[in-house]
Amino acid sequence: MSDVIFDHKECGSCPIRHRAVCARCETDELEELDAIKYYRSYEAGQPIVWSGDRMDFVASVVTGVASLSQAMEDGRTQMVGLLLPSDFLGRPGRDVAPYDVIAVSNLTLCCFRRKPFEQMMIRTPHIGQRLLEMTLDELDAAREWMLILGRKTAREKIASLMAILARREASLGLGSTENGMSFELPLTREAMADYLGLTLETVSRQISALKRDGVITLEGKRKVLIPDFDRLQIETGDDTDGGLMV
Amino acid sequence: MSDVIFDHKECGSCPIRHRAVCARCETDELEELDAIKYYRSYEAGQPIVWSGDRMDFVASVVTGVASLSQAMEDGRTQMVGLLLPSDFLGRPGRDVAPYDVIAVSNLTLCCFRRKPFEQMMIRTPHIGQRLLEMTLDELDAAREWMLILGRKTAREKIASLMAILARREASLGLGSTENGMSFELPLTREAMADYLGLTLETVSRQISALKRDGVITLEGKRKVLIPDFDRLQIETGDDTDGGLMV
DNA sequence: CGGGTGCATTGACCCAGATCAAGAATCGCG
DNA sequence: CGCGATTCTTGATCTGGGTCAATGCACCCG
Numbered sequence: 033m034s035d036v037i038f039d040h041k042e043c044g045s046c047p048i049r050h051r052a053v054c055a056r057c058e059t060d061e062l063e064e065l066d067a068i069k070y071y072r073s074y075e076a077g078q079p080i081v082w083s084g085d086r087m088d089f090v091a092s093v094v095t096g097v098a099s100l101s102q103a104m105e106d107g108r109t110q111m112v113g114l115l116l117p118s119d120f121l122g123r124p125g126r127d128v129a130p131y132d133v134i135a136v137s138n139l140t141l142c143c144f145r146r147k148p149f150e151q152m153m154i155r156t157p158h159i160g161q162r163l164l165e166m167t168l169d170e171l172d173a174a175r176e177w178m179l180i181l182g183r184k185t186a187r188e189k190i191a192s193l194m195a196i197l198a199r200r201e202a203s204l205g206l207g208s209t210e211n212g213m214s215f216e217l218p219l220t221r222e223a224m225a226d227y228l229g230l231t232l233e234t235v236s237r238q239i240s241a242l243k244r245d246g247v248i249t250l251e252g253k254r255k256v257l258i259p260d261f262d263r264l265q266i267e268t269g270d271d272t273d274g275g276l277m278v
Numbered sequence: 279m280s281d282v283i284f285d286h287k288e289c290g291s292c293p294i295r296h297r298a299v300c301a302r303c304e305t306d307e308l309e310e311l312d313a314i315k316y317y318r319s320y321e322a323g324q325p326i327v328w329s330g331d332r333m334d335f336v337a338s339v340v341t342g343v344a345s346l347s348q349a350m351e352d353g354r355t356q357m358v359g360l361l362l363p364s365d366f367l368g369r370p371g372r373d374v375a376p377y378d379v380i381a382v383s384n385l386t387l388c389c390f391r392r393k394p395f396e397q398m399m400i401r402t403p404h405i406g407q408r409l410l411e412m413t414l415d416e417l418d419a420a421r422e423w424m425l426i427l428g429r430k431t432a433r434e435k436i437a438s439l440m441a442i443l444a445r446r447e448a449s450l451g452l453g454s455t456e457n458g459m460s461f462e463l464p465l466t467r468e469a470m471a472d473y474l475g476l477t478l479e480t481v482s483r484q485i486s487a488l489k490r491d492g493v494i495t496l497e498g499k500r501k502v503l504i505p506d507f508d509r510l511q512i513e514t515g516d517d518t519d520g521g522l523m524v
Numbered sequence: 525c526g527g528g529t530g531c532a533t534t535g536a537c538c539c540a541g542a543t544c545a546a547g548a549a550t551c552g553c554g
Numbered sequence: 555c556g557c558g559a560t561t562c563t564t565g566a567t568c569t570g571g572g573t574c575a576a577t578g579c580a581c582c583c584g
Contacts, residue, residue, distance in 0.1 A: 164370070175346070175377070
């Protein structure tokens, strides 16, 4: 998605890029953003906003994971997006949340008050351009996910999720070890099931199967090691020439 | 999506809104757009661009239907978007197509050459804003579709598709009759299957079932009549308080 | 007007993944 | 350290929708 690495240790005041690496933001713009920002923390499992709620802020994820999901009134739910550090939450110009947003793990957001942020966006065209780019990226990710949901087998779905998380970890410059890539699973089996359109039992079984077949290794229940990424890539069923990523 | 009705009879030169109704475009902007536009027609089934191709234009659909789809190399395909009249094709700032675009029916596009269009976009902020809005709408539609793909039964999927097409027809001011809403199915059973993550046999069976149960009526194979939209809405499994629409 | 050719319907069978149910592992927390 | 609450794993069974196959139905074209 981006060649720029987000620095977890400091939340930049530039919502579009981390302060240290935002080449396009001028000093006065950064100060302006500083003036309207504040931080919020959430516990794992805590709701951030419900579908239909007014949101008076937009935010960028500093640490932790949040999910966007849609629920049917009979209890079936489908996760429609996963927000990892450096991802953006909220939609400029639209103050009603279209999905439930839930903190999947402990979470810190860097929030910007909506009104001044939108005013600033109007005055500063490159922010709008950047948001369009980010929205197009999200759209690509959503459509990639439609292929996963509509056409992949349970095993391919799990492999795809692992590949996406591993790539995401790598894009942050983390997780590479001498014997493969590794990352911490930020999701429970149930959350994975909600993301993949499966049941948690099927998720568990397919993870066990991939482990049995040597495609992945688990340390505990949450730490995943990918000894051979190409092998995993094959299991996803995707074209080999790099597709889209979350 | 929009309160503005697109006039099929004339393709406006404003890509964002039909000329007659684009309140924000100035005369000189419209003339500038006129200078870079041209029309293209495609036969049903004809490819428009393949995933990975360079696109030197963006376009708006004048008549007909186009699909965006992703293919797995073993032949499984998933449609990830459906472009109906007044929808926009292409992504400013990105000249490589991320999906296959195929004319589902006979199709006319109003195309704008990419370079001048992008230059114009930079100079004319409201066009960029409008594109951000449209992209957010597409994102909502994609995520709505993720719920359909991930969690709905075959019957609910078919009902959802019918509801979406009926609503779309209504939003163009068409299709209302004294005994319900009606519309022409722009998709073959196979295309519906690709859209819904089903097989064409299941699509056919579920359409028959909905017909048998009086939820829909067919005239021929393509003309659909919805005697009671609320009944159809219930069959979709969605919340009754109006959700998102395509 | 007869036989292609491409869509659509319907039937018979099967299997991937859901559902139901029982434990096992892990993590608090007093 | 123990015991309750989660979360995860595994097994047994069931079923919605996939697969394979036959047939029906239009419409075109020679």
